[in-house]
Amino acid sequence: MPITQLRRPASDPRTPHSPAGANPRPPQVIQVHDLVVSYGSTRAVDGIGFEVRAGEVFALLGTNGAGKTTTLDVLEGFRRPAEGSVSVLGADPYREHDRISPRIGVMLQDAGFFEDLSVRATIRAWRRFHRRARSVDDSLELVGLTHRARARVRQLSGGERRRLDLALALLGHPELLFLDEPTTGIDPEGRRHTLRIIRDLVAGGMTVVLTTHYLDEAQELADRLAIMHRGRIQVSGTVDQVLAQHCGSRVRCAIPAEVAEAPEVRAVLHARGAEVQRHAGELRVSFDTSDPQADLLPLLTTAARAGAQARDLTVERRTLEDVFLALAESQEQ
Numbered sequence: 001m002p003i004t005q006l007r008r009p010a011s012d013p014r015t016p017h018s019p020a021g022a023n024p025r026p027p028q029v030i031q032v033h034d035l036v037v038s039y040g041s042t043r044a045v046d047g048i049g050f051e052v053r054a055g056e057v058f059a060l061l062g063t064n065g066a067g068k069t070t071t072l073d074v075l076e077g078f079r080r081p082a083e084g085s086v087s088v089l090g091a092d093p094y095r096e097h098d099r100i101s102p103r104i105g106v107m108l109q110d111a112g113f114f115e116d117l118s119v120r121a122t123i124r125a126w127r128r129f130h131r132r133a134r135s136v137d138d139s140l141e142l143v144g145l146t147h148r149a150r151a152r153v154r155q156l157s158g159g160e161r162r163r164l165d166l167a168l169a170l171l172g173h174p175e176l177l178f179l180d181e182p183t184t185g186i187d188p189e190g191r192r193h194t195l196r197i198i199r200d201l202v203a204g205g206m207t208v209v210l211t212t213h214y215l216d217e218a219q220e221l222a223d224r225l226a227i228m229h230r231g232r233i234q235v236s237g238t239v240d241q242v243l244a245q246h247c248g249s250r251v252r253c254a255i256p257a258e259v260a261e262a263p264e265v266r267a268v269l270h271a272r273g274a275e276v277q278r279h280a281g282e283l284r285v286s287f288d289t290s291d292p293q294a295d296l297l298p299l300l301t302t303a304a305r306a307g308a309q310a311r312d313l314t315v316e317r318r319t320l321e322d323v324f325l326a327l328a329e330s331q332e333q
């Protein structure tokens with residue numbers, strides 16, 4: 001199934017940007033204003049702000065060391081901000097940690113297990129931390145580990161360990177779930193399975209904040225996202241907004257040189273900063289555009305008038321990965 005079909009339809013009442021008046025916007029579950037976190041002289045998070053609404057998936061993306069885990073630490077109540085304000089489920093997550101912790105689930109990058117305990121015994125031990133814990137059997141089934149219940153933790157594959165992490169994060173029936181790189185180290189089939197679990201949880205009303213280095217995963221799951229770089233949010237919005245604002249489509253074709261020299265075609269190629277390569281008597285051109293139809297029209301009509309063709313024409317919608325790479329490259333310059 002194409003990725004776009006897996007995302008929530010625009011008419012879904014939990015979609016954050018539903019038309020005014022059609023559905024009231026869901027309440028804010030997380031509010032972050034001007035957040036700063038420092039480690040000594042390193043400003044790991046440097047004045048960021050965002051909000052997360054009930055029932056949505058919010059993806060925090062970014063380069064290595066961008067500040068994602070530090071931000072999650074603050075939201076989860078494990079770290080106190082140096083500056084700014086943070087509200088999670090209407091409370092200060094650091095000062096009122098005990099009040100909100102029964103309502104949140106946290107899947108860390110590495111929970112740290114006792115390697116000699118069985119999977120079942122591990123879940124049973126963690127159940128004691130929750131007043132209203134999911135049963136061991138339900139937990140195993142939820143993450144697809146029933147067949148590994150008797151295995152020792154040290155015998156689990158990397159993907160199975162991540163699933164055990166997820167089972168523990170879900171033990172207390174959380175309404176807000178934090179996932180720090182939930183699918184790292186998992187094979188494609190395991191990733192599909194984990195994404196399906198997350199989608200089902202969100203369909204059941206859970207709010208999810210996740211970090212991931214898999215941008216296709218974020219594009220598929222997230223209602224809204226923020227891309228961090230060196231402690232700051234560089235880009236944010238719905239997936240569609242980010243794609244529309246930061247790049248549209250990539251057009252590629254091969255045209256005869258005389259077509260490229262026509263003034264109306266030169267104007268388009270110049271305006272779009274097209275890359276042009278001469279190859280075997282024709283020009284291979286490629287450029288980014290938010291309006292492929294308008295930009296292709298002069299090119300195609302000029303070619304038709306000259307009795308020529310625009311060969312190998314492709315129009316490719318750019319992905320979140322393209323936005324991410326362009327952002328990272330522009331910041332390096």
Ligand SMILES: Nc1ncnc2c1ncn2[C@@H]1O[C@H](COP(=O)(O)OP(=O)(O)OP(=O)(O)O)[C@@H](O)[C@H]1O
Nearest residue numbers: 039042044045062063064065066067068069070071
């Ligand atoms: N305990 C710490 N002490 C000192 N510096 C730290 C500490 N933890 C993180 N940092 C630094 O803070 C910055 C942000 O780190 P953080 O782990 O939040 O980034 P991240 O976006 O989660 O990175 P990654 O994608 O690599 O996991 C980095 O420069 C990192 O080296």
